[in-house]
Amino acid sequence: MTSLTVPDYVPSPAEDCEQLNLAFAGWGTNEDLIVNILAHRNASQRRAIRDCYPKIYGNDLLKDLDKELTRDFEKIVLLWTLDPSERDAVLAEGVLRKWHSKDSVLIEIACTRSSKDLHLVRQAYHACFKRSLEEDVAYHVKGEFRKLLLPLVSAYRYEGPEVDMTLAKLEAKILHDKISDKAYEDDELIRILTTRSKIQLGATFDHYNNEFETAITKDLKCDSDNHFLSALRNIVLGISSPTMYFAEVLGDALNRMGTDEEALTRIVVTRVEVDMEAIKEEYHTKNGAPLYKAIKNDTRGHYEDMLLALIGHE
Amino acid sequence: MTSLTVPDYVPSPAEDCEQLNLAFAGWGTNEDLIVNILAHRNASQRRAIRDCYPKIYGNDLLKDLDKELTRDFEKIVLLWTLDPSERDAVLAEGVLRKWHSKDSVLIEIACTRSSKDLHLVRQAYHACFKRSLEEDVAYHVKGEFRKLLLPLVSAYRYEGPEVDMTLAKLEAKILHDKISDKAYEDDELIRILTTRSKIQLGATFDHYNNEFETAITKDLKCDSDNHFLSALRNIVLGISSPTMYFAEVLGDALNRMGTDEEALTRIVVTRVEVDMEAIKEEYHTKNGAPLYKAIKNDTRGHYEDMLLALIGHE
Structure with a gap:
């Protein structure tokens, strides 16, 4: 459930733009007014404000916000104002430009968004950066992390309700064998985590947890300095819970x-x-x-x- | 340009269904009538016939065609009657069920369709087979072919007009070095072919052909029994020409x-x-x-x- 509160009477986009422009006017910025407006508008209302603003003031709203605000407040207002798919594309590109193996942002976007939403992120990435998301992942990320992250961000997972219990048991055993052997970069382990549907993986993880008596997330937690292991754990947790x-x-x-x-x-x-x-x-x-x-x-x-x-x- | 000829007067879907049902009626089948109708209707007209047929006759048109026709004629009529994305999904699943390294169907679909159309194929694959295309590729294909085909079918290539000539020169050299060393399964070679935009790859191949004096398709043709080499050549040819x-x-x-x-x-x-x-x-x-x-x-x-x-x- 959303925590967003939208007032009973929502001003028109033009009225919101006028108030935002007032907040920018003169010396200093009225940050309270900006919070009062933007933090209480849903995605389509914010979109309408962004579309309306340049028609009245000739400027891009994000550029004016960027000019008026600073530091963490600027960052949160800018990110919040973006469309969800555009925002994810911007977040992904941000970590790719200075990629580090401990970043979990790509995993978070790839594993906790729906298949349709992840595809919208890839579309937004094209529009924003004139490249594809997977192109940048493959270019910036090397070795075992590329092997893991490339199929993860390119996945278009099936989302139907079907579960194959025989397969779940079989693949739970594969995961357990590989994790026991510390063969974290194994092709089959990566194949299972990056391509199976979330519901199928849920059944696989459940079987793992019951059959082998330790939760898979626990088996993947033994070494917090091993970023690859943390990545695997984030994938399992992001998908299942x-x-x-x-x-x-x-x-x-x-x-x-x-x-x-x-x-x-x-x-x-x-x-x-x-x-x-x-x-x-x-x-x-x-x-x-x-x-x-x-x-x-x-x-x-x-x-x-x-x-x-x-x-x-x- | 299309080679399809559609008559000036196109009967209503209901009229076409009636004629098709006549073609199925009694002993024997009127194949000429089937050709006369279906081979002269475009995708949306065929879709309308398929939607209309069960409303009149209670049966699925494809199932009735399947019952009435045989062998190569049956196969071509069934495939032709499908929507383009559904047809590609059916073709892909067909080769995956009995996958062999000399099959070029997956490469053909992944490299010669637009990014949007390839995504539609992946959507159709969900609908038809209750699994994802990349899930089946990763499951059925092993080793170096999986490494090549998985990113290929999962790609959502950027399709804008931008070309980075510096990058094209750099990556043409990488391709040439790897091909000269017969390092066909190299990560970088696969990364370039599977993630770059087709226009960018066109510039890369052009630079390769000019700089190194042999066409890349020729350099990839030295051994027809090497299916991996043929696969790489099909990718280059499918993308560029x-x-x-x-x-x-x-x-x-x-x-x-x-x-x-x-x-x-x-x-x-x-x-x-x-x-x-x-x-x-x-x-x-x-x-x-x-x-x-x-x-x-x-x-x-x-x-x-x-x-x-x-x-x-x-």
């Missing part, structure tokens, strides 16, 4: 020395309109304290205001 | 001991509504005789009638 995955990333971003604002911003803007309420619940259970408290502790100013507005805790 | 590729496949299917009806049928039904006129010209130039003559020499009966009707030579 996206809510837990997102709560865990938020926990890691907040409960550490120095907040990871990049991850915090990313999870909030990408999940607000999808499943933020479930993520907040999961976060609370996992950490014994509500998400908004951790955000209040760790962030400041308009960035904090924007985060709290988006998760529904103003 | 699809018309030549199709004319070559038709030539191989016809000018040999025992016609390859499978390839002949496939190329005809998949190209009639796209570029069959150009393929016929290329075939004529290459073989010194028109395509219809070779078809008349090599095929018989209603199968021959259907082929000639489709290529516009009744």
